Amino acid sequence: MLHTVEKIGGTSMSQYQAVRDNIVLYNRKNDNYYQRMLVVSAFGGITDGLLECKRTGAPGVYATFADAEDDHAWEQALDNVSQRMAQINEQMFGVTPERALADAFLRERIAGIRDCLHHLRRVCAFGQFQLAEQLQTIRELLAAMGEAHSAHNMVLYLRQSGVNAILMDLTGWRTDEALPLDEVLNQALARVDLSTQLPVVTGYAHCKEGLMSSFDRGYSEMTFSRLAVLSGAREAIIHKEYHLSSADPRLAGEDQVIPIGRTNYDVTDQLSNLGMEAIHPQAAKGLRQQGIPLRVRNTFEPDHEGTLITTDYRSPAPCVEMVAGRRNLFAVELFDQDMVGRVSHYAEGFTDELDKMHLNLVAKDMNANTLTYYVAGNRKQVRRLVGTLQRRFENAEVTTHKVSLVSAVGSDMSIPGLLARSVGALNRAEVPVRAVHQSLRAVEMQFIVDDEFYERAVVALHDELVQTHAETVALAVA
Incomplete structure (x- = not known):
């Protein structure tokens, strides 16, 4: 195949102009925007507000809902995060028709989540129903909201620049059943023409396996990987705010670290074990087995080829990378x-x-x-x-x-x-x-x-x- 599957992290998504200019439009003419899929994370900080802060553990909507005795606390948390999402809409679109569409989408989803949580509270007032049994489902519902918001906004934003972007919403909003992940993705792929359309894909995919129970907040990497494998992508690409470098630039200094350039999946496994978000080992497994190269690029340096990760690479001379x-x-x-x-x-x-x-x-x-x-x-x-x-x-x-x-x-x-x-x-x-x-x-x-x-x-x-x-x-x- 000719296409690529590209994952865009939350920090990069918050710099939506850079995503448009450096990833989607850079060095491309109108007929060359396509043959690619973009798998997007929520805008920076939004998933923290919906679930809990990844760094500090401060409670978001999910953690507040799980612990609160009444509805006031989680409703306030939901109001807070929905206000932040509405502010992103305003920043991206100003006073335009796209802003009205983005706000309507946001209101509908937030209202649906609010109703769902209220109903669940009432049902669980009866002893036969236990809230603890539903918490994983609620966690997935809330996490999906972040990706649905960012993907829908990016579709509207790219259309303003003449790109025929379409929303590939995998969140299972108001669906009746959960299908296996591969079936969910194959059905979505069957509806897309990559030669004339640019799918913007939600990083969260609602499926029978329950991605969050296995990968928690690394679920978007699994969606990204399986899309690349099932569609036969020529390359999988991750866009991050930094290069995959010889050390953390915040510690060693941005002028001291070196982009790695080439490495192999064995090295990315070691990095994953250290908690570094190159790619989850299970997500890398499918790419490695299918021989699909993985490239890690810096969103803010579009001219740089980034780091290419393959199965068989070995440094020409022994060295510490x-x-x-x-x-x-x-x-x-x-x-x-x-x-x-x-x-x-x-x-x-x-x-x-x-x-x-x-x-x-x-x-x-x-x-x-x-x-x-x-x-x-x-x-x-x-x-x-x-x-x-x-x-x-x-x-x-x-x-x-x-x-x-x-x-x-x-x-x-x-x-x-x-x-x-x-x-x-x-x-x-x-x-x-x-x-x-x-x-x-x-x-x-x-x-x-x-x-x-x-x-x-x-x-x-x-x-x-x-x-x-x-x-x-x-x-x-x-």
Whole structure:
């Protein structure tokens, strides 16, 4: 096929002029706007208002509805987020016919959600109906509102510029049944002519599998991936506010980091494990199996080709491509003298409890009588885990430490002395290393440090492993 499937994140969507000028219209004539699909996220901050703040956990409509004893609190939260959406309409369209269409769409959807939540409250007043059983459905209903709003607005906005954009609404608004995801997408694709139409697709897709139960707020990546696979796209593209760079530019400096340019799906798996939003491993799986390249581009640098991710890429010479990490982890350490020779028994029990509590295991290490798991979660969950482990292994000593993980990542890091150089760089930066792990596959090297040293560790490793290498290569070329 000739077409691409392109995902646009929430931060980029908030810069809707850049989306239009740098993604849709850039270097294209009227007959060249097509052979592509745009999968859009909600405008920045809107999903936080509908659900809860991803960064701080501050409650949105969903969290307020789930916890409130009366209707006032969640209705106020719904009013607040609908006002913010109406302000976006005003900013995008001013006083135009498109503004009237955008406002009418918003009013209808918000009114429908309000009625649904009121009815659910009344039904759950009867003991036979439990609100807890409906909360996942409510979460999906609210999340879908953000993508429906942004997709509908983008369609209207692009039509103002002469683009034949159409809305591919996958949110299942007022539908009677939930179909399997692939069937939902195939039905939508059958109604589209990519040679003359530009579909703007809601990142949320209502389906039998329930994307949020598996991917929570990463659901748009699954929609994006499956659309690319089912339609046989020649390339899948993610547009972000930054390049996929050698380090976080906010830490290492925008003038110091380097766009990666090329890497492979193995590296993106490591980044996903660190919580970086390159692409969810399950979403990448379909692209990888079908041999569809994934490109990550910077919305605000349309001339730059970005980073191309393929299955078989390996750096021409061994090198570190990126220094990344994850903050606010808990090191949960289980020590028991009786563990010797029975490590697998303890590891199985430890993993069991992690799964029950839905805690994300990021890394682990072990010796003869100690298991240490590095997990992402909140303090309340970790305290529950510690209590459960203590009851399960009565003679064990279970302790926790707040830490961060910093990783050097690359498609081929089989470099003699790399570990020694890394530890030396951290030592010079006065970063105490709590633990270190270097895998045989030479795609990642991990350092556990106290949380307060995270930023210093990222900068020190980036300076030593990425910038020094880049300067050496530049000198050799010169």
